[in-house]
Amino acid sequence: MAGEGAERAAALTARLVNRLHPGAVFSVGVAGGLKDDAGTGDAVVGTRVYESHGGKRTPGPGSPGSSAGTATTRA
Incomplete structure:
Protein backbone atom coordinates (compact mmCIF):
# COMPACT_ATOMS: atom_id res chain seq x y z
CA MET A 1 0.00 0.00 0.00
CA LEU A 12 3.06 4.56 -6.30
CA THR A 13 0.51 4.91 -9.09
CA ALA A 14 3.15 6.37 -11.42
CA ARG A 15 5.54 3.48 -10.70
CA LEU A 16 2.82 0.88 -11.32
CA VAL A 17 1.61 2.56 -14.52
CA ASN A 18 5.18 2.62 -15.86
CA ARG A 19 5.65 -1.05 -15.02
CA LEU A 20 2.24 -2.52 -15.93
CA HIS A 21 0.93 -0.16 -18.66
CA PRO A 22 -2.76 -0.47 -17.66
CA GLY A 23 -5.53 0.70 -19.96
CA ALA A 24 -7.20 2.61 -17.12
CA VAL A 25 -6.54 3.61 -13.52
CA PHE A 26 -9.28 4.05 -10.90
CA SER A 27 -9.01 5.74 -7.53
CA VAL A 28 -10.99 3.74 -4.98
CA GLY A 29 -11.28 3.51 -1.24
CA VAL A 30 -12.31 7.03 -0.31
CA ALA A 31 -15.72 7.19 1.35
CA GLY A 32 -16.83 9.92 3.69
CA GLY A 33 -20.27 8.71 4.71
CA LEU A 34 -21.17 5.04 4.40
CA LYS A 35 -24.41 3.61 5.71
CA ASP A 36 -24.25 1.11 8.58
CA ASP A 37 -25.15 -1.83 6.31
CA ASP A 42 -18.48 -4.47 -0.20
CA ALA A 43 -18.37 -2.60 -3.50
CA VAL A 44 -20.06 0.76 -2.98
CA VAL A 45 -20.93 2.76 -6.11
CA GLY A 46 -21.91 6.38 -5.67
CA THR A 47 -24.48 8.32 -7.64
CA ARG A 48 -22.53 11.57 -7.22
CA VAL A 49 -18.81 12.03 -7.81
CA TYR A 50 -16.56 14.76 -6.49
CA GLU A 51 -13.30 16.09 -7.82
CA SER A 52 -11.23 16.77 -4.75
CA HIS A 53 -8.01 18.73 -4.78
CA GLY A 54 -6.92 18.27 -1.21
CA GLY A 55 -9.95 20.08 0.15
CA LYS A 56 -12.35 19.13 2.88
CA ARG A 57 -16.09 18.99 2.24
CA THR A 58 -18.03 21.01 4.80
CA PRO A 59 -21.76 21.63 5.26
CA GLY A 60 -23.15 24.18 2.84
CA PRO A 61 -23.34 24.72 -0.90
CA GLY A 62 -19.83 23.46 -1.60
CA SER A 63 -16.21 23.55 -0.63
CA PRO A 64 -13.38 25.38 -2.34
CA GLY A 65 -11.44 22.99 -4.54
CA SER A 66 -14.22 20.47 -5.10
CA SER A 67 -17.00 20.09 -7.63
CA ALA A 68 -19.83 17.58 -7.98
CA GLY A 69 -21.10 15.69 -10.98
CA THR A 70 -23.49 12.84 -11.72
CA ALA A 71 -21.90 9.40 -11.89
CA THR A 72 -22.18 7.33 -15.04
CA THR A 73 -22.94 3.62 -15.14
CA ARG A 74 -20.39 3.14 -17.91
CA ALA A 75 -17.05 1.95 -16.56
Whole structure:
Protein backbone atom coordinates (compact mmCIF):
# COMPACT_ATOMS: atom_id res chain seq x y z
CA MET A 1 0.00 0.00 0.00
CA ALA A 2 1.04 3.56 -0.62
CA GLY A 3 0.27 4.83 2.88
CA GLU A 4 -1.57 8.02 3.71
CA GLY A 5 -1.57 11.06 1.47
CA ALA A 6 -2.06 12.05 -2.14
CA GLU A 7 1.67 12.39 -2.85
CA ARG A 8 2.42 8.79 -1.81
CA ALA A 9 -0.56 7.50 -3.77
CA ALA A 10 0.51 9.45 -6.87
CA ALA A 11 4.10 8.20 -6.65
CA LEU A 12 3.06 4.56 -6.30
CA THR A 13 0.51 4.91 -9.09
CA ALA A 14 3.15 6.37 -11.42
CA ARG A 15 5.54 3.48 -10.70
CA LEU A 16 2.82 0.88 -11.32
CA VAL A 17 1.61 2.56 -14.52
CA ASN A 18 5.18 2.62 -15.86
CA ARG A 19 5.65 -1.05 -15.02
CA LEU A 20 2.24 -2.52 -15.93
CA HIS A 21 0.93 -0.16 -18.66
CA PRO A 22 -2.76 -0.47 -17.66
CA GLY A 23 -5.53 0.70 -19.96
CA ALA A 24 -7.20 2.61 -17.12
CA VAL A 25 -6.54 3.61 -13.52
CA PHE A 26 -9.28 4.05 -10.90
CA SER A 27 -9.01 5.74 -7.53
CA VAL A 28 -10.99 3.74 -4.98
CA GLY A 29 -11.28 3.51 -1.24
CA VAL A 30 -12.31 7.03 -0.31
CA ALA A 31 -15.72 7.19 1.35
CA GLY A 32 -16.83 9.92 3.69
CA GLY A 33 -20.27 8.71 4.71
CA LEU A 34 -21.17 5.04 4.40
CA LYS A 35 -24.41 3.61 5.71
CA ASP A 36 -24.25 1.11 8.58
CA ASP A 37 -25.15 -1.83 6.31
CA ALA A 38 -21.98 -1.47 4.16
CA GLY A 39 -19.31 -3.90 5.29
CA THR A 40 -15.66 -4.63 4.65
CA GLY A 41 -15.19 -5.89 1.10
CA ASP A 42 -18.48 -4.47 -0.20
CA ALA A 43 -18.37 -2.60 -3.50
CA VAL A 44 -20.06 0.76 -2.98
CA VAL A 45 -20.93 2.76 -6.11
CA GLY A 46 -21.91 6.38 -5.67
CA THR A 47 -24.48 8.32 -7.64
CA ARG A 48 -22.53 11.57 -7.22
CA VAL A 49 -18.81 12.03 -7.81
CA TYR A 50 -16.56 14.76 -6.49
CA GLU A 51 -13.30 16.09 -7.82
CA SER A 52 -11.23 16.77 -4.75
CA HIS A 53 -8.01 18.73 -4.78
CA GLY A 54 -6.92 18.27 -1.21
CA GLY A 55 -9.95 20.08 0.15
CA LYS A 56 -12.35 19.13 2.88
CA ARG A 57 -16.09 18.99 2.24
CA THR A 58 -18.03 21.01 4.80
CA PRO A 59 -21.76 21.63 5.26
CA GLY A 60 -23.15 24.18 2.84
CA PRO A 61 -23.34 24.72 -0.90
CA GLY A 62 -19.83 23.46 -1.60
CA SER A 63 -16.21 23.55 -0.63
CA PRO A 64 -13.38 25.38 -2.34
CA GLY A 65 -11.44 22.99 -4.54
CA SER A 66 -14.22 20.47 -5.10
CA SER A 67 -17.00 20.09 -7.63
CA ALA A 68 -19.83 17.58 -7.98
CA GLY A 69 -21.10 15.69 -10.98
CA THR A 70 -23.49 12.84 -11.72
CA ALA A 71 -21.90 9.40 -11.89
CA THR A 72 -22.18 7.33 -15.04
CA THR A 73 -22.94 3.62 -15.14
CA ARG A 74 -20.39 3.14 -17.91
CA ALA A 75 -17.05 1.95 -16.56
